[in-house]
Amino acid sequence: MDNTITIVSGLPRSGTSMMMQILEYGGMKVVTDNIRKANEDNPHGYYEYEKVKEIKEDTGWLKEARGKAFKMVSQLLYDLPSNENYKVIFMKRKMNEILASQSKMLERMGGSKDDTSDEKMGEFFNKHLLKITDWIEGRKYIDVLYIDYNDLLTNPDEHIKTLNRFLNYKLNEGKAVEVIDKSLYRNR
């Protein structure tokens, strides 16, 4: 039995929900509670699990995630306990697209955007990405695959093959790639 926990991670709006959808359509079990409902920002759902946010205080639920996949924003990876094995699919995307999409999402949420300019926020996020990448490299219990969202849309077949190899061929590649085709259609 495979006890490895698969985590889809990255910055918000870097394609993590689409990757969760790829895994689900490809036949992987995903851990989600559907508390945050699908909306204009994520029409196919957020694929979130609220307990992920409390990982610093409670890691008991991780046992149930063995052999499955869940989504976790990159900042929370630091709190993963070292007594499990993880495969992290880390999504990357052009920073200007991430920031533009976050701004739209914040507007739709009705909250006020923080005072930080996109330029400054981009710098902060880039520093964060460098630091977390470095941190991951030093963790023997984490195996990581970086996927560029923009490139995934351009070369879906190639990336799905690489992803499937990383996941020890758990995915139905044909089904998984359909998600990207649909997403491309939506973004036309």
Next chain:
Amino acid sequence: MSVSKIKIDKELLKKAREHAAKAGYTSVEEFVSHIIEKEISKAEESESEEEVKKRLKGLGYIS
């Protein structure tokens, strides 16, 4: 590089000179500059991390 002078307590300067020599700095100026740069970098790092956390919280990704 243009330079400026700063005032520092004599006793502290003496300690700084001794420490700079022990730690292998070529001068007390180099030692003091290094410490200031280190502190600024630490403060910037902390600001950067706080801003990232604030944004993630605003988007509902961390609590």
